[in-house]
Amino acid sequence: MTLSMLRYTKLPAQYPCAIKSGVTTVAPSAFIVATVLLESMQALACRSISHQHCVLSHIYSCTPLKANISRRMDYFWRRRAIDNTGLVNSLRENGTITTSRVAEVMEQIDRGLFVPAGVGDPYFDTPAPIGYNATISAPHMHAACLELLKDHLQPGMRALDIGSGSGYLTAIFALLVGETGRAVGVEHISELTEKSVENVQKCNAAHLLTSDSLSLHTGDGRKGYPDLAPYDAIHVGAAAPTIPPALIEQLKPGGRMVIPVGDVFQDLVVIDKDMQGEVKQWDYTQVRYVPLTDRQMQLEKEQ
Numbered sequence: 001m002t003l004s005m006l007r008y009t010k011l012p013a014q015y016p017c018a019i020k021s022g023v024t025t026v027a028p029s030a031f032i033v034a035t036v037l038l039e040s041m042q043a044l045a046c047r048s049i050s051h052q053h054c055v056l057s058h059i060y061s062c063t064p065l066k067a068n069i070s071r072r073m074d075y076f077w078r079r080r081a082i083d084n085t086g087l088v089n090s091l092r093e094n095g096t097i098t099t100s101r102v103a104e105v106m107e108q109i110d111r112g113l114f115v116p117a118g119v120g121d122p123y124f125d126t127p128a129p130i131g132y133n134a135t136i137s138a139p140h141m142h143a144a145c146l147e148l149l150k151d152h153l154q155p156g157m158r159a160l161d162i163g164s165g166s167g168y169l170t171a172i173f174a175l176l177v178g179e180t181g182r183a184v185g186v187e188h189i190s191e192l193t194e195k196s197v198e199n200v201q202k203c204n205a206a207h208l209l210t211s212d213s214l215s216l217h218t219g220d221g222r223k224g225y226p227d228l229a230p231y232d233a234i235h236v237g238a239a240a241p242t243i244p245p246a247l248i249e250q251l252k253p254g255g256r257m258v259i260p261v262g263d264v265f266q267d268l269v270v271i272d273k274d275m276q277g278e279v280k281q282w283d284y285t286q287v288r289y290v291p292l293t294d295r296q297m298q299l300e301k302e303q
Contacts, residue, residue: 081123084110087139090125096143102150105175108204111139114166132189133298135290136166137237145235145258146172148270148284152233152256156180160229160250162221162259163187163237163292167196171205173233174214183208184225185216188295193218222292224250231255238292239266243281253277260289 081087088106091097097106112122114136120128127135146153146169153159153176161170164185174183187193196216200209208214217225221236222244230252236259243261248271251257257271267283274280291297 080121083123084112087111087123087125091139091143094140096140096147098147099150101176102143102146105172106139106143106146108175109168109172110203111136111168113202114168114199130166130192130195132192133290134163134165134189134192136168137289141287142169142172144268144284145169148258149233149235149256150176153177154181154232157232158182158228158230158252159184159233159235160225160231160247161185161235161237162224162247164196164216165192165237167200167216169235169237170196170214170216171200171203171208173235174205174208177213179208179211179213181213182228183214184228184231185214186219186221186225187216188218188220189298190218220294222246226250233257234259236260236292237289239263239287239289240292243269243271244292248273248279251279258284260287263291 081090085107088097088103091106092103097103114130115122115128116130119130120126122128125139127138130136149159153173155176155178157177158181159170159173159177161173161184164170164187167185170183170185174181177183185193185196187196193216197209200206200214200216205214209216219225221238222240224234224244224246226246229250231250232252232255234247234251234255234257236247236257239260239262241261241263243259247257247259251271251273253273253275255273259269259271260266261269266287266289268285268287269281270284271279271281
């Protein structure tokens with residue numbers, strides 16, 4: 001049998017633990033331990049609904065713990081949905097999507113239009129290859145990033161998507177900021193940029209592509225896209241060893257950036273810039289992304 005996933009569960013009081021977070025330390029008697037669920041147990045395993053009893057003896061499931069408490073994304077319940085609506089409903093049920101606004105916009109953009117045929121199930125909560133050693137992130141990661149950025153993706157705002165890949169998340173950004181806003185995708189593999197334009201033309205954001213409210217460009221994402229800066233929201237879809245200074249510079253005062261940072265061990269880092277330009281950051285959770293690199297290195301890894 002293979003290991004299916006890790007979930008975070010609440011332990012009884014006789015199992016004390018302390019979890020060091022990026023901001024605080026959670027005292028004993030509280031929170032989380034990773035437990036391995038085997039694929040053969042999936043039919044019996046419980047979903048992440050607050051305090052629902054679990055089949056594992058003496059262990060109770062808890063509401064998915066976010067930000068600096070859980071620091072892991074492995075607890076997300078993965079199951080196959082038959083269509084995009086089913087996928088979104090599943091992400092709502094497990095607590096990944098917490099707001100109607102995020103759910104509604106993810107329902108409008110069909111992930112199946114952005115996953116190449118024959119390489120993976122677009123409605124299963126897992127990354128999928130899109131060619132050139134790139135992937136489209138797992139739906140729970142896109143949903144988590146949208147929840148983090150939603151207040152900075154209001155109509156009329158500007159959003160930058162670095163490592164836009166298939167164009168999926170850039171299209172969602174475009175719907176959120178609307179025709180009076182601007183959603184910009186930057187991808188350093190020109191073939192992926194061309195394919196992402198084709199993908200968007202098939203989806204509900206196609207009209208924003210023709211009106212220039214949505215644009216997809218080939219370039220080095222580490223340098224951002226200064227022509228349309230500053231941005232209220234910046235999302236980076238690949239892990240950088242350090243935070244690129246150009247992206248911080250292009251973040252608008254009052255804006256927010258989410259970016260995976262690290263090499264072997266990675267954290268999804270949230271960066272907020274206040275109205276005086278002061279930057280603060282905190283770790284949301286541990287993640288695993290492909291590296292943010294240049295075209296040559298990425299293509300060499302594929303060979």
